Amino acid sequence: MALAAQAHHHKGLCMTRNRLSLEMKVGLFIVGGVGLLVFFLFTIGDLATYFSPGYAIRVVxxxxxxxxxxxxxxxxxxxxxxxxxxxxxxxADQVPPxxxxxxxxxxxxxxRADDSASISTFGLLGEKYLEISPGSGEGAALQSGDMLTGQPPVSTEDVIERSNEVLNQLKQTLSGINSLVGDPDARLYLKETSQEARDAIRYWKLxxxxxxxxxxHAEAGQGNLGKFLYDEALYREMEAFVQDMKQNPWKLLARPKKQ
Structure with missing residues:
Protein backbone atom coordinates (compact mmCIF):
# COMPACT_ATOMS: atom_id res chain seq x y z
CA MET A 1 0.00 0.00 0.00
CA ALA A 2 2.79 2.38 0.89
CA LEU A 3 4.54 1.71 -2.38
CA ALA A 4 1.33 2.26 -4.32
CA ALA A 5 0.67 5.55 -2.54
CA GLN A 6 4.23 6.70 -3.14
CA ALA A 7 3.98 5.82 -6.83
CA HIS A 8 0.66 7.68 -7.12
CA HIS A 9 2.16 10.73 -5.41
CA HIS A 10 5.18 10.66 -7.74
CA LYS A 11 2.89 10.41 -10.76
CA GLY A 12 0.90 13.44 -9.56
CA LEU A 13 4.08 15.48 -9.14
CA CYS A 14 5.20 14.61 -12.65
CA MET A 15 1.84 15.65 -14.11
CA THR A 16 1.97 18.93 -12.19
CA ARG A 17 5.48 19.63 -13.41
CA ASN A 18 4.53 18.83 -17.00
CA ARG A 19 1.50 21.11 -16.78
CA LEU A 20 3.61 23.96 -15.35
CA SER A 21 6.26 23.40 -17.99
CA LEU A 22 3.63 23.61 -20.77
CA GLU A 23 2.08 26.77 -19.32
CA MET A 24 5.53 28.34 -19.00
CA LYS A 25 6.32 27.52 -22.60
CA VAL A 26 3.03 29.02 -23.78
CA GLY A 27 3.63 32.13 -21.67
CA LEU A 28 7.16 32.57 -22.95
CA PHE A 29 5.92 32.11 -26.51
CA ILE A 30 3.27 34.80 -26.07
CA VAL A 31 5.70 37.22 -24.40
CA GLY A 32 8.27 36.58 -27.11
CA GLY A 33 5.68 37.13 -29.84
CA VAL A 34 4.56 40.43 -28.33
CA GLY A 35 8.19 41.52 -27.98
CA LEU A 36 8.92 40.68 -31.59
CA LEU A 37 5.80 42.57 -32.69
CA VAL A 38 6.84 45.67 -30.74
CA PHE A 39 10.36 45.44 -32.14
CA PHE A 40 8.96 45.03 -35.63
CA LEU A 41 6.74 48.10 -35.24
CA PHE A 42 9.55 50.29 -33.91
CA THR A 43 12.03 49.04 -36.50
CA ILE A 44 9.90 49.15 -39.61
CA GLY A 45 7.82 52.19 -38.67
CA ASP A 46 4.48 52.91 -40.22
CA LEU A 47 3.27 49.63 -41.70
CA ALA A 48 0.51 51.35 -43.62
CA THR A 49 3.13 53.29 -45.51
CA TYR A 50 5.02 50.16 -46.46
CA PHE A 51 2.14 47.95 -47.44
CA SER A 52 -0.16 50.54 -48.93
CA PRO A 53 -0.23 50.75 -52.74
CA GLY A 54 2.02 53.47 -54.11
CA TYR A 55 5.57 54.09 -55.18
CA ALA A 56 8.83 55.21 -53.58
CA ILE A 57 11.21 57.84 -54.94
CA ARG A 58 14.54 59.20 -53.73
CA VAL A 59 15.19 62.85 -52.92
CA VAL A 60 18.84 63.89 -52.60
CA ALA A 92 33.38 57.51 -56.37
CA ASP A 93 35.05 60.93 -56.26
CA GLN A 94 36.08 62.79 -53.11
CA VAL A 95 33.15 65.21 -52.90
CA PRO A 96 31.19 65.25 -49.64
CA PRO A 97 28.44 62.62 -49.46
CA ARG A 112 7.52 65.16 -62.11
CA ALA A 113 11.16 65.75 -62.95
CA ASP A 114 10.75 69.55 -62.97
CA ASP A 115 9.16 69.65 -59.50
CA SER A 116 11.24 71.18 -56.71
CA ALA A 117 11.92 69.67 -53.29
CA SER A 118 12.95 71.63 -50.22
CA ILE A 119 13.08 71.27 -46.45
CA SER A 120 10.64 73.52 -44.61
CA THR A 121 9.53 74.09 -41.03
CA PHE A 122 6.10 74.16 -39.43
CA GLY A 123 6.15 77.64 -37.93
CA LEU A 124 9.30 79.38 -36.75
CA LEU A 125 10.66 76.60 -34.54
CA GLY A 126 8.36 73.72 -35.51
CA GLU A 127 8.94 70.28 -36.97
CA LYS A 128 10.89 69.89 -40.20
CA TYR A 129 9.17 68.38 -43.20
CA LEU A 130 9.86 67.70 -46.87
CA GLU A 131 7.98 70.01 -49.23
CA ILE A 132 7.58 69.15 -52.93
CA SER A 133 6.32 72.04 -55.06
CA PRO A 134 4.85 71.40 -58.53
CA GLY A 135 6.80 72.72 -61.50
CA SER A 136 5.58 73.58 -64.97
CA GLY A 137 3.95 70.18 -65.39
CA GLU A 138 5.98 69.43 -68.52
CA GLY A 139 8.54 67.16 -66.85
CA ALA A 140 8.39 63.39 -67.04
CA ALA A 141 6.50 61.62 -64.26
CA LEU A 142 8.86 59.92 -61.82
CA GLN A 143 8.56 56.19 -61.34
CA SER A 144 9.43 54.05 -58.34
CA GLY A 145 13.16 54.31 -57.63
CA ASP A 146 13.69 57.55 -59.58
CA MET A 147 15.62 60.44 -58.02
CA LEU A 148 14.73 64.09 -57.47
CA THR A 149 17.41 66.63 -56.54
CA GLY A 150 16.41 68.87 -53.64
CA GLN A 151 17.19 72.54 -53.23
CA PRO A 152 19.89 73.46 -50.69
CA PRO A 153 18.22 74.36 -47.38
CA VAL A 154 18.72 77.79 -45.87
CA SER A 155 20.86 77.36 -42.78
CA THR A 156 20.16 79.06 -39.47
CA GLU A 157 23.44 80.96 -39.80
CA ASP A 158 22.30 82.46 -43.12
CA VAL A 159 19.00 83.56 -41.59
CA ILE A 160 20.81 85.18 -38.65
CA GLU A 161 23.29 86.90 -40.97
CA ARG A 162 20.52 88.30 -43.17
CA SER A 163 18.61 89.45 -40.09
CA ASN A 164 21.72 91.24 -38.85
CA GLU A 165 22.10 92.98 -42.21
CA VAL A 166 18.50 94.20 -42.07
CA LEU A 167 18.99 95.41 -38.48
CA ASN A 168 22.17 97.28 -39.46
CA GLN A 169 20.37 99.00 -42.33
CA LEU A 170 17.53 99.93 -39.99
CA LYS A 171 20.01 101.36 -37.49
CA GLN A 172 21.65 103.46 -40.21
CA THR A 173 18.25 104.77 -41.32
CA LEU A 174 17.25 105.68 -37.77
CA SER A 175 20.63 107.32 -37.23
CA GLY A 176 20.12 109.45 -40.33
CA ILE A 177 16.66 110.46 -39.15
CA ASN A 178 17.99 111.36 -35.71
CA SER A 179 20.77 113.49 -37.18
CA LEU A 180 18.27 115.20 -39.48
CA VAL A 181 15.89 115.96 -36.63
CA GLY A 182 18.74 117.15 -34.42
CA ASP A 183 20.01 119.69 -36.98
CA PRO A 184 18.43 123.17 -36.30
CA ASP A 185 18.55 124.13 -39.99
CA ALA A 186 16.89 120.85 -40.94
CA ARG A 187 14.18 121.37 -38.33
CA LEU A 188 13.54 124.90 -39.65
CA TYR A 189 13.39 123.58 -43.23
CA LEU A 190 10.94 120.85 -42.23
CA LYS A 191 8.80 123.40 -40.39
CA GLU A 192 8.70 125.74 -43.41
CA THR A 193 7.94 122.82 -45.72
CA SER A 194 5.09 121.70 -43.49
CA GLN A 195 3.67 125.23 -43.42
CA GLU A 196 3.85 125.48 -47.21
CA ALA A 197 2.14 122.12 -47.53
CA ARG A 198 -0.66 123.27 -45.21
CA ASP A 199 -1.05 126.51 -47.20
CA ALA A 200 -1.21 124.57 -50.46
CA ILE A 201 -3.86 122.24 -49.04
CA ARG A 202 -5.89 125.23 -47.81
CA TYR A 203 -5.61 126.89 -51.25
CA TRP A 204 -6.80 123.78 -53.08
CA LYS A 205 -9.71 123.41 -50.67
CA LEU A 206 -10.74 127.03 -51.33
CA HIS A 217 -24.50 128.52 -60.73
CA ALA A 218 -23.79 127.11 -64.18
CA GLU A 219 -26.28 124.29 -63.64
CA ALA A 220 -28.83 126.90 -62.54
CA GLY A 221 -28.15 128.99 -65.67
CA GLN A 222 -26.60 131.83 -63.70
CA GLY A 223 -23.41 133.71 -64.56
CA ASN A 224 -21.56 133.82 -67.87
CA LEU A 225 -20.80 130.10 -67.84
CA GLY A 226 -24.40 129.27 -67.03
CA LYS A 227 -25.71 131.51 -69.80
CA PHE A 228 -23.24 130.04 -72.25
CA LEU A 229 -24.31 126.50 -71.39
CA TYR A 230 -28.05 126.94 -70.94
CA ASP A 231 -29.11 130.17 -72.82
CA GLU A 232 -30.86 128.88 -75.94
CA ALA A 233 -30.63 132.20 -77.81
CA LEU A 234 -26.92 132.52 -77.15
CA TYR A 235 -26.46 128.93 -78.26
CA ARG A 236 -28.24 129.61 -81.57
CA GLU A 237 -26.17 132.75 -82.14
CA MET A 238 -22.93 130.84 -81.52
CA GLU A 239 -24.06 128.04 -83.82
CA ALA A 240 -24.91 130.56 -86.57
CA PHE A 241 -21.55 132.28 -86.11
CA VAL A 242 -19.66 129.00 -86.43
CA GLN A 243 -21.67 128.02 -89.49
CA ASP A 244 -20.99 131.43 -91.09
CA MET A 245 -17.24 131.07 -90.44
CA LYS A 246 -17.27 127.67 -92.12
CA GLN A 247 -18.99 129.06 -95.20
CA ASN A 248 -17.11 132.39 -95.32
CA PRO A 249 -13.69 131.87 -93.76
CA TRP A 250 -12.37 134.94 -95.63
CA LYS A 251 -14.21 137.13 -93.11
CA LEU A 252 -11.55 136.23 -90.54
CA LEU A 253 -8.93 137.88 -92.78
CA ALA A 254 -10.95 140.88 -93.92
CA ARG A 255 -10.14 144.23 -92.37
CA PRO A 256 -13.03 146.32 -91.13
CA LYS A 257 -13.72 149.46 -93.19
CA LYS A 258 -12.70 152.74 -91.67
CA GLN A 259 -15.59 155.01 -90.83
Missing part, protein backbone atom coordinates in the same frame (compact mmCIF):
# COMPACT_ATOMS: atom_id res chain seq x y z
CA UNK A 61 20.08 66.89 -50.59
CA UNK A 62 23.47 68.29 -49.68
CA UNK A 63 22.17 68.52 -46.11
CA UNK A 64 18.92 67.41 -44.49
CA UNK A 65 19.13 68.86 -40.98
CA UNK A 66 16.04 68.05 -38.93
CA UNK A 67 14.69 65.37 -41.28
CA UNK A 68 14.42 61.81 -39.96
CA UNK A 69 12.49 58.65 -40.68
CA UNK A 70 8.80 59.39 -40.29
CA UNK A 71 9.04 63.10 -41.14
CA UNK A 72 6.00 64.36 -43.08
CA UNK A 73 6.07 64.79 -46.85
CA UNK A 74 3.88 67.49 -48.38
CA UNK A 75 3.00 68.04 -52.02
CA UNK A 76 1.60 71.48 -52.90
CA UNK A 77 0.96 72.10 -49.21
CA UNK A 78 -0.94 68.85 -48.58
CA UNK A 79 0.53 65.96 -46.59
CA UNK A 80 0.79 62.92 -48.86
CA UNK A 81 3.32 60.62 -47.21
CA UNK A 82 6.27 60.18 -44.91
CA UNK A 83 10.01 59.71 -45.13
CA UNK A 84 10.75 55.97 -45.10
CA UNK A 85 14.51 56.12 -44.66
CA UNK A 86 17.42 58.54 -44.42
CA UNK A 87 20.87 57.47 -45.58
CA UNK A 88 24.19 58.84 -46.80
CA UNK A 89 24.94 58.58 -50.50
CA UNK A 90 28.63 58.21 -51.33
CA UNK A 91 30.14 58.66 -54.78
CA UNK A 98 24.84 63.50 -50.16
CA UNK A 99 21.83 62.78 -47.99
CA UNK A 100 19.24 60.52 -49.61
CA UNK A 101 15.62 60.51 -48.45
CA UNK A 102 13.43 57.60 -49.46
CA UNK A 103 9.78 58.65 -49.50
CA UNK A 104 6.59 56.69 -50.09
CA UNK A 105 3.84 58.35 -52.14
CA UNK A 106 0.39 57.22 -53.25
CA UNK A 107 -0.24 56.64 -56.93
CA UNK A 108 -2.63 59.58 -56.99
CA UNK A 109 0.30 61.97 -56.40
CA UNK A 110 2.33 62.44 -59.59
CA UNK A 111 5.78 63.92 -58.98
CA UNK A 207 -10.35 126.56 -55.07
CA UNK A 208 -12.46 123.42 -54.94
CA UNK A 209 -15.18 125.21 -52.99
CA UNK A 210 -15.26 128.05 -55.53
CA UNK A 211 -15.39 125.58 -58.38
CA UNK A 212 -18.34 123.84 -56.76
CA UNK A 213 -20.16 127.19 -56.43
CA UNK A 214 -19.42 128.05 -60.07
CA UNK A 215 -20.70 124.68 -61.24
CA UNK A 216 -23.84 125.10 -59.14
Missing amino acids: FDSAIGISRGSPVQYAGMEVGKVKAVSLLYS KVELLIQLPRSVVV LGARLNVAMS
Whole structure:
Protein backbone atom coordinates (compact mmCIF):
# COMPACT_ATOMS: atom_id res chain seq x y z
CA MET A 1 0.00 0.00 0.00
CA ALA A 2 2.79 2.38 0.89
CA LEU A 3 4.54 1.71 -2.38
CA ALA A 4 1.33 2.26 -4.32
CA ALA A 5 0.67 5.55 -2.54
CA GLN A 6 4.23 6.70 -3.14
CA ALA A 7 3.98 5.82 -6.83
CA HIS A 8 0.66 7.68 -7.12
CA HIS A 9 2.16 10.73 -5.41
CA HIS A 10 5.18 10.66 -7.74
CA LYS A 11 2.89 10.41 -10.76
CA GLY A 12 0.90 13.44 -9.56
CA LEU A 13 4.08 15.48 -9.14
CA CYS A 14 5.20 14.61 -12.65
CA MET A 15 1.84 15.65 -14.11
CA THR A 16 1.97 18.93 -12.19
CA ARG A 17 5.48 19.63 -13.41
CA ASN A 18 4.53 18.83 -17.00
CA ARG A 19 1.50 21.11 -16.78
CA LEU A 20 3.61 23.96 -15.35
CA SER A 21 6.26 23.40 -17.99
CA LEU A 22 3.63 23.61 -20.77
CA GLU A 23 2.08 26.77 -19.32
CA MET A 24 5.53 28.34 -19.00
CA LYS A 25 6.32 27.52 -22.60
CA VAL A 26 3.03 29.02 -23.78
CA GLY A 27 3.63 32.13 -21.67
CA LEU A 28 7.16 32.57 -22.95
CA PHE A 29 5.92 32.11 -26.51
CA ILE A 30 3.27 34.80 -26.07
CA VAL A 31 5.70 37.22 -24.40
CA GLY A 32 8.27 36.58 -27.11
CA GLY A 33 5.68 37.13 -29.84
CA VAL A 34 4.56 40.43 -28.33
CA GLY A 35 8.19 41.52 -27.98
CA LEU A 36 8.92 40.68 -31.59
CA LEU A 37 5.80 42.57 -32.69
CA VAL A 38 6.84 45.67 -30.74
CA PHE A 39 10.36 45.44 -32.14
CA PHE A 40 8.96 45.03 -35.63
CA LEU A 41 6.74 48.10 -35.24
CA PHE A 42 9.55 50.29 -33.91
CA THR A 43 12.03 49.04 -36.50
CA ILE A 44 9.90 49.15 -39.61
CA GLY A 45 7.82 52.19 -38.67
CA ASP A 46 4.48 52.91 -40.22
CA LEU A 47 3.27 49.63 -41.70
CA ALA A 48 0.51 51.35 -43.62
CA THR A 49 3.13 53.29 -45.51
CA TYR A 50 5.02 50.16 -46.46
CA PHE A 51 2.14 47.95 -47.44
CA SER A 52 -0.16 50.54 -48.93
CA PRO A 53 -0.23 50.75 -52.74
CA GLY A 54 2.02 53.47 -54.11
CA TYR A 55 5.57 54.09 -55.18
CA ALA A 56 8.83 55.21 -53.58
CA ILE A 57 11.21 57.84 -54.94
CA ARG A 58 14.54 59.20 -53.73
CA VAL A 59 15.19 62.85 -52.92
CA VAL A 60 18.84 63.89 -52.60
CA PHE A 61 20.08 66.89 -50.59
CA ASP A 62 23.47 68.29 -49.68
CA SER A 63 22.17 68.52 -46.11
CA ALA A 64 18.92 67.41 -44.49
CA ILE A 65 19.13 68.86 -40.98
CA GLY A 66 16.04 68.05 -38.93
CA ILE A 67 14.69 65.37 -41.28
CA SER A 68 14.42 61.81 -39.96
CA ARG A 69 12.49 58.65 -40.68
CA GLY A 70 8.80 59.39 -40.29
CA SER A 71 9.04 63.10 -41.14
CA PRO A 72 6.00 64.36 -43.08
CA VAL A 73 6.07 64.79 -46.85
CA GLN A 74 3.88 67.49 -48.38
CA TYR A 75 3.00 68.04 -52.02
CA ALA A 76 1.60 71.48 -52.90
CA GLY A 77 0.96 72.10 -49.21
CA MET A 78 -0.94 68.85 -48.58
CA GLU A 79 0.53 65.96 -46.59
CA VAL A 80 0.79 62.92 -48.86
CA GLY A 81 3.32 60.62 -47.21
CA LYS A 82 6.27 60.18 -44.91
CA VAL A 83 10.01 59.71 -45.13
CA LYS A 84 10.75 55.97 -45.10
CA ALA A 85 14.51 56.12 -44.66
CA VAL A 86 17.42 58.54 -44.42
CA SER A 87 20.87 57.47 -45.58
CA LEU A 88 24.19 58.84 -46.80
CA LEU A 89 24.94 58.58 -50.50
CA TYR A 90 28.63 58.21 -51.33
CA SER A 91 30.14 58.66 -54.78
CA ALA A 92 33.38 57.51 -56.37
CA ASP A 93 35.05 60.93 -56.26
CA GLN A 94 36.08 62.79 -53.11
CA VAL A 95 33.15 65.21 -52.90
CA PRO A 96 31.19 65.25 -49.64
CA PRO A 97 28.44 62.62 -49.46
CA LYS A 98 24.84 63.50 -50.16
CA VAL A 99 21.83 62.78 -47.99
CA GLU A 100 19.24 60.52 -49.61
CA LEU A 101 15.62 60.51 -48.45
CA LEU A 102 13.43 57.60 -49.46
CA ILE A 103 9.78 58.65 -49.50
CA GLN A 104 6.59 56.69 -50.09
CA LEU A 105 3.84 58.35 -52.14
CA PRO A 106 0.39 57.22 -53.25
CA ARG A 107 -0.24 56.64 -56.93
CA SER A 108 -2.63 59.58 -56.99
CA VAL A 109 0.30 61.97 -56.40
CA VAL A 110 2.33 62.44 -59.59
CA VAL A 111 5.78 63.92 -58.98
CA ARG A 112 7.52 65.16 -62.11
CA ALA A 113 11.16 65.75 -62.95
CA ASP A 114 10.75 69.55 -62.97
CA ASP A 115 9.16 69.65 -59.50
CA SER A 116 11.24 71.18 -56.71
CA ALA A 117 11.92 69.67 -53.29
CA SER A 118 12.95 71.63 -50.22
CA ILE A 119 13.08 71.27 -46.45
CA SER A 120 10.64 73.52 -44.61
CA THR A 121 9.53 74.09 -41.03
CA PHE A 122 6.10 74.16 -39.43
CA GLY A 123 6.15 77.64 -37.93
CA LEU A 124 9.30 79.38 -36.75
CA LEU A 125 10.66 76.60 -34.54
CA GLY A 126 8.36 73.72 -35.51
CA GLU A 127 8.94 70.28 -36.97
CA LYS A 128 10.89 69.89 -40.20
CA TYR A 129 9.17 68.38 -43.20
CA LEU A 130 9.86 67.70 -46.87
CA GLU A 131 7.98 70.01 -49.23
CA ILE A 132 7.58 69.15 -52.93
CA SER A 133 6.32 72.04 -55.06
CA PRO A 134 4.85 71.40 -58.53
CA GLY A 135 6.80 72.72 -61.50
CA SER A 136 5.58 73.58 -64.97
CA GLY A 137 3.95 70.18 -65.39
CA GLU A 138 5.98 69.43 -68.52
CA GLY A 139 8.54 67.16 -66.85
CA ALA A 140 8.39 63.39 -67.04
CA ALA A 141 6.50 61.62 -64.26
CA LEU A 142 8.86 59.92 -61.82
CA GLN A 143 8.56 56.19 -61.34
CA SER A 144 9.43 54.05 -58.34
CA GLY A 145 13.16 54.31 -57.63
CA ASP A 146 13.69 57.55 -59.58
CA MET A 147 15.62 60.44 -58.02
CA LEU A 148 14.73 64.09 -57.47
CA THR A 149 17.41 66.63 -56.54
CA GLY A 150 16.41 68.87 -53.64
CA GLN A 151 17.19 72.54 -53.23
CA PRO A 152 19.89 73.46 -50.69
CA PRO A 153 18.22 74.36 -47.38
CA VAL A 154 18.72 77.79 -45.87
CA SER A 155 20.86 77.36 -42.78
CA THR A 156 20.16 79.06 -39.47
CA GLU A 157 23.44 80.96 -39.80
CA ASP A 158 22.30 82.46 -43.12
CA VAL A 159 19.00 83.56 -41.59
CA ILE A 160 20.81 85.18 -38.65
CA GLU A 161 23.29 86.90 -40.97
CA ARG A 162 20.52 88.30 -43.17
CA SER A 163 18.61 89.45 -40.09
CA ASN A 164 21.72 91.24 -38.85
CA GLU A 165 22.10 92.98 -42.21
CA VAL A 166 18.50 94.20 -42.07
CA LEU A 167 18.99 95.41 -38.48
CA ASN A 168 22.17 97.28 -39.46
CA GLN A 169 20.37 99.00 -42.33
CA LEU A 170 17.53 99.93 -39.99
CA LYS A 171 20.01 101.36 -37.49
CA GLN A 172 21.65 103.46 -40.21
CA THR A 173 18.25 104.77 -41.32
CA LEU A 174 17.25 105.68 -37.77
CA SER A 175 20.63 107.32 -37.23
CA GLY A 176 20.12 109.45 -40.33
CA ILE A 177 16.66 110.46 -39.15
CA ASN A 178 17.99 111.36 -35.71
CA SER A 179 20.77 113.49 -37.18
CA LEU A 180 18.27 115.20 -39.48
CA VAL A 181 15.89 115.96 -36.63
CA GLY A 182 18.74 117.15 -34.42
CA ASP A 183 20.01 119.69 -36.98
CA PRO A 184 18.43 123.17 -36.30
CA ASP A 185 18.55 124.13 -39.99
CA ALA A 186 16.89 120.85 -40.94
CA ARG A 187 14.18 121.37 -38.33
CA LEU A 188 13.54 124.90 -39.65
CA TYR A 189 13.39 123.58 -43.23
CA LEU A 190 10.94 120.85 -42.23
CA LYS A 191 8.80 123.40 -40.39
CA GLU A 192 8.70 125.74 -43.41
CA THR A 193 7.94 122.82 -45.72
CA SER A 194 5.09 121.70 -43.49
CA GLN A 195 3.67 125.23 -43.42
CA GLU A 196 3.85 125.48 -47.21
CA ALA A 197 2.14 122.12 -47.53
CA ARG A 198 -0.66 123.27 -45.21
CA ASP A 199 -1.05 126.51 -47.20
CA ALA A 200 -1.21 124.57 -50.46
CA ILE A 201 -3.86 122.24 -49.04
CA ARG A 202 -5.89 125.23 -47.81
CA TYR A 203 -5.61 126.89 -51.25
CA TRP A 204 -6.80 123.78 -53.08
CA LYS A 205 -9.71 123.41 -50.67
CA LEU A 206 -10.74 127.03 -51.33
CA LEU A 207 -10.35 126.56 -55.07
CA GLY A 208 -12.46 123.42 -54.94
CA ALA A 209 -15.18 125.21 -52.99
CA ARG A 210 -15.26 128.05 -55.53
CA LEU A 211 -15.39 125.58 -58.38
CA ASN A 212 -18.34 123.84 -56.76
CA VAL A 213 -20.16 127.19 -56.43
CA ALA A 214 -19.42 128.05 -60.07
CA MET A 215 -20.70 124.68 -61.24
CA SER A 216 -23.84 125.10 -59.14
CA HIS A 217 -24.50 128.52 -60.73
CA ALA A 218 -23.79 127.11 -64.18
CA GLU A 219 -26.28 124.29 -63.64
CA ALA A 220 -28.83 126.90 -62.54
CA GLY A 221 -28.15 128.99 -65.67
CA GLN A 222 -26.60 131.83 -63.70
CA GLY A 223 -23.41 133.71 -64.56
CA ASN A 224 -21.56 133.82 -67.87
CA LEU A 225 -20.80 130.10 -67.84
CA GLY A 226 -24.40 129.27 -67.03
CA LYS A 227 -25.71 131.51 -69.80
CA PHE A 228 -23.24 130.04 -72.25
CA LEU A 229 -24.31 126.50 -71.39
CA TYR A 230 -28.05 126.94 -70.94
CA ASP A 231 -29.11 130.17 -72.82
CA GLU A 232 -30.86 128.88 -75.94
CA ALA A 233 -30.63 132.20 -77.81
CA LEU A 234 -26.92 132.52 -77.15
CA TYR A 235 -26.46 128.93 -78.26
CA ARG A 236 -28.24 129.61 -81.57
CA GLU A 237 -26.17 132.75 -82.14
CA MET A 238 -22.93 130.84 -81.52
CA GLU A 239 -24.06 128.04 -83.82
CA ALA A 240 -24.91 130.56 -86.57
CA PHE A 241 -21.55 132.28 -86.11
CA VAL A 242 -19.66 129.00 -86.43
CA GLN A 243 -21.67 128.02 -89.49
CA ASP A 244 -20.99 131.43 -91.09
CA MET A 245 -17.24 131.07 -90.44
CA LYS A 246 -17.27 127.67 -92.12
CA GLN A 247 -18.99 129.06 -95.20
CA ASN A 248 -17.11 132.39 -95.32
CA PRO A 249 -13.69 131.87 -93.76
CA TRP A 250 -12.37 134.94 -95.63
CA LYS A 251 -14.21 137.13 -93.11
CA LEU A 252 -11.55 136.23 -90.54
CA LEU A 253 -8.93 137.88 -92.78
CA ALA A 254 -10.95 140.88 -93.92
CA ARG A 255 -10.14 144.23 -92.37
CA PRO A 256 -13.03 146.32 -91.13
CA LYS A 257 -13.72 149.46 -93.19
CA LYS A 258 -12.70 152.74 -91.67
CA GLN A 259 -15.59 155.01 -90.83
